[in-house]
Amino acid sequence: MKPLVPVTPAARIALGIAFFVVFVAGWSLATFGGFVSKTFLADPLQMLRSGWTLMTTMGFGWDIGWTVWRVFGGFLIAAVLALPLGVAMGAYKPVEAFFEPFISFSRYLPATAFIPLLILWAGIGEAQKLALIFIGSFFQLVLMIAVIVGNTRRDLVEAAYTLGVGDRGLIRRVLIPGAAPEIAEVLRMVLGWAWTYVIVAELIGASAGIGHMITDSQALLATDQIIFGIIVIGLIGLASDLLFKWANRRLFPWAALGR
Amino acid sequence: MSNILSVRGVSRTFRSGQGETLALQATDLQVAENDFVTILGPSGCGKSTLLRIVAGLDHPTAGEVQLDGRRIEGPGADRGMVFQSYTLFPWLTVLDNVCFGLRERGRARPEQLEVANGFIAKVGLRGFEHHFPKQLSGGMQQRTAIARALANGPRILLMDEPFGALDHQTRELMQELLLGIWEAERKTVLFVTHDIDEAVFMGSRVVVMSARPGRIKLDRPVPIAHPRHYSVKTTPAFSELKAELTEQVRVEVRAAQAQAAAS
Numbered sequence: 001m002k003p004l005v006p007v008t009p010a011a012r013i014a015l016g017i018a019f020f021v022v023f024v025a026g027w028s029l030a031t032f033g034g035f036v037s038k039t040f041l042a043d044p045l046q047m048l049r050s051g052w053t054l055m056t057t058m059g060f061g062w063d064i065g066w067t068v069w070r071v072f073g074g075f076l077i078a079a080v081l082a083l084p085l086g087v088a089m090g091a092y093k094p095v096e097a098f099f100e101p102f103i104s105f106s107r108y109l110p111a112t113a114f115i116p117l118l119i120l121w122a123g124i125g126e127a128q129k130l131a132l133i134f135i136g137s138f139f140q141l142v143l144m145i146a147v148i149v150g151n152t153r154r155d156l157v158e159a160a161y162t163l164g165v166g167d168r169g170l171i172r173r174v175l176i177p178g179a180a181p182e183i184a185e186v187l188r189m190v191l192g193w194a195w196t197y198v199i200v201a202e203l204i205g206a207s208a209g210i211g212h213m214i215t216d217s218q219a220l221l222a223t224d225q226i227i228f229g230i231i232v233i234g235l236i237g238l239a240s241d242l243l244f245k246w247a248n249r250r251l252f253p254w255a256a257l258g259r
Numbered sequence: 260m261s262n263i264l265s266v267r268g269v270s271r272t273f274r275s276g277q278g279e280t281l282a283l284q285a286t287d288l289q290v291a292e293n294d295f296v297t298i299l300g301p302s303g304c305g306k307s308t309l310l311r312i313v314a315g316l317d318h319p320t321a322g323e324v325q326l327d328g329r330r331i332e333g334p335g336a337d338r339g340m341v342f343q344s345y346t347l348f349p350w351l352t353v354l355d356n357v358c359f360g361l362r363e364r365g366r367a368r369p370e371q372l373e374v375a376n377g378f379i380a381k382v383g384l385r386g387f388e389h390h391f392p393k394q395l396s397g398g399m400q401q402r403t404a405i406a407r408a409l410a411n412g413p414r415i416l417l418m419d420e421p422f423g424a425l426d427h428q429t430r431e432l433m434q435e436l437l438l439g440i441w442e443a444e445r446k447t448v449l450f451v452t453h454d455i456d457e458a459v460f461m462g463s464r465v466v467v468m469s470a471r472p473g474r475i476k477l478d479r480p481v482p483i484a485h486p487r488h489y490s491v492k493t494t495p496a497f498s499e500l501k502a503e504l505t506e507q508v509r510v511e512v513r514a515a516q517a518q519a520a521a522s
Contacts, residue, residue, distance in 0.1 A: 158316050159346035159404075163360035163411055164336025173363070177350045254350050254391040 042224030051228035054213070064232060066208045067198055070126065074133025075194045079187060082141035089142065090149025090179070091171050100146070103139050111136035112200050124205035129198065136197040137190045144186045148179045181248060181255035188244040195237050263447050264290040264313065264415055268322035271308050281472040282308050285322060288466065288475060290415070295441055295448045297462030299455060299504060301512040305473025306451045310419050313449065314340050326414060336360055339408030343420040345400045347392040353379065353403050354388040360411035378406035381440055398429040405437065415447040422457070434460055435489055442486045455504050459497060460487065467507050470515035477507055 007015070024044055030036045031043035042050075054060035089096040114135055115128075122128040152175050160174045202211025210229050217225035249256055266288040273280045283305035290296050300306045311317040313324050315334035324331045326338065347356045357375040366374075379388060382402040392400055401421055408416055421437075422430045438461055441448060452458050458465050459481055467477035482496050491497050 155342055155344050155346045156348060159340070159342060161316065161334035162314055162338060162340040163363065163407070165363050169363055174348065254393065
């Protein structure tokens with residue numbers, strides 16, 4: 001191994017899978033070998049068996065559907081509102097000066113600490129869960145989008161002006177297209193955070209969802225079901241991440257060139 | 260020939276925490292229609308500042324610039340610019356980069372394509388219309404930038420060391436290419452460089468600027484007929500002018516270094 005020397009694609013995949021194998025092997029050793037009590041940690045086979053039961057007889061697919069809808073619903077609302085505000089802040093410095101201090105402050109408010117308030121204001125229905133995801137992702141998105149738009153290369157801006165664009169044209173034809181790939185990357189990253197918020201929202205006061213199943217299982221000491229739930233979250237997260245990456249590559253082929 | 264561009268008493272002072280720096284002394288310059296004026300000077304002499312003021316990207320502290328008798332207040336499509344850095348829009352193909360200005364002015368797509376394809380052919384990039392800038396060499400990117408500026412039909416073309424980042428061989432080919440286009444199109448060009456060969460070979464008139472604070476210290480017509488072939492670089496007329504300019508620029512580079520050492 002030498003620092004910063006790239007690996008071949010095949011080796012990359014093999015190494016990535018290898019760690020999963022090592023991880024499951026360690027888990028199997030700890031559980032099948034009797035080093036850890038079954039009460040505290042179910043073995044991999046037990047986990048798969050109860051996962052199968054959850055899916056086939058206990059309607060866990062329904063829970064997954066609810067969770068996915070909440071994540072994407074809350075995230076979509078946050079993104080739709082954050083995009084215009086972030087672009088306006090990045091492009092116009094007075095707008096940035098007006099909003100930036102408050103949003104920087106809000107960003108550090110722990111979203112999960114709002115749960116009691118949100119339950120008070122919005123009850124324990126869907127609105128509360130969407131609101132939590134919104135709080136957790138909106139402020140982060142706005143700030144990062146504003147920074148990206150504000151960092152547009154000044155020489156490109158000047159070139160556009162000498163080609164006769166006005167201020168609106170500059171935003172529409174230079175600032176937004178130039179920032180788009182990085183904004184898409186930020187959306188991908190913050191969507192990952194939205195997943196952690198949805199589970200927390202579902203741990204408290206939900207009647208369906210992956211988080212709800214996990215709290216129910218806790219009461220029964222069903223570690224196999226809890227682990228299965230966590231793995232499902234991980235897999236959905238991984239899938240949406242890959243989908244996002246693929247879409248970004250398709251939408252912005254120019255951004256991937258020469259990297 | 261009538262004057263198209265008129266720079267009158269333009270000076271520029273930069274203010275910073277340490278105080279004021281005079282970058283450009285009150286400068287006058289008249290540029291005639293169809294002229295190719297090269298501005299030569301040591302780095303930091305304010306020649307780029309002057310060009311940026313003409314482009315409207317910077318504002319003079321005093322004085323004014325007029326294009327066709329109208330005072331310049333900001334950047335506009337009537338003054339095309341080619342920068343030293345690569346400023347093609349990376350998200351647009353060569354073709355769409357060249358169409359950029361036309362599209363902004365609401366020209367119909369078929370007209371955009373006709374104009375753009377014409378200039379792409381003139382800069383020798385036929386076959387690369389659908390490439391993205393990152394897929395092109397530096398020389399090809401600057402050729403696209405020239406096509407992009409010309410496609411907009413500007414009254415004057417401003418060039419800020421456009422070949423400064425290119426290797427020597429590419430640079431010489433680009434000089435011939437641009438000169439060929441100028442001889443065919445007869446655009447008015449204001450061209451900033453610190454390369455004396457380039458200034459003499461390209462320009463019909465060479466203006467030498469002094470070390471900071473910049474002012475115009477010499478203004479010479481280039482006594483070489485057009486069209487020019489690269490072989491003119493070995494003629495006595497070329498060498499004579501080059502020798503004089505070399506001497507003049509050397510003095511200024513020395514002065515600039517002495518200033519830098521003193522501050």
